Amino acid sequence: MNTCYPAVFEPQEPLGFVVQFLDIEEAFTQGDTFDECVFNGAEVLTALLQIYLEDGREIPRPSENVKDAYHIAPDARVQSALLIRWARGDRSLAEIARTLETSWPSAQRLENPHHWPSLKQLDKVASVLGKKLVLSFE
Structure with missing residues (x-):
């Protein structure tokens, strides 16, 4: 699953x-240099x-194969929350918590963009x- 948006x-x-x-129509910014634009x-x-x-x-998935676009990723916490939400699909957080043998709040934190889940x-x-x-590193 890709989290880099064109x-x-x-x-x-x-x-x-x-x-x-x-x-994401609301997402726009500006910068004086290319590097500043990527950062912003x-x-x-x-x-x-x-x-x-x-x-x-609902969060739209990034379009792929967009000509003349530069692909930018959000920070790692947001990426992990997005990936878990998308992979979970229609499964409830309660079902995920049961399968993980953890509490519902612990499962909910996995989709919290302010939480740093461990690699484990x-x-x-x-x-x-x-x-x-x-x-991967890019």
Whole structure:
């Protein structure tokens, strides 16, 4: 599952860019340099996805194979919460808690964008959801 969202960078005069995420209309920012735009994009994407997760809103999956787009990921906490929510699908948190042999609040924290789950927790929940935990650095 991919958590990198495509964004387009529109040049502005006299310098800089406006950054617009294609899958999340409210997510946009700007910067004077490409690196600043990527940093600001990750910040705004993280903040909006945190709000979506906290409010229980549906979160669109990132579009793939978007020509001329730069793909930006939210921070690791938001990524893990997103991946667990998407992998869980229609299964309730209560069902996940029972399968993990833990409490409902502990299972709920796995989808909390302010919580840092351990690798052991992520690996266990991935297994319960029929998935495999794969890590990468980019």
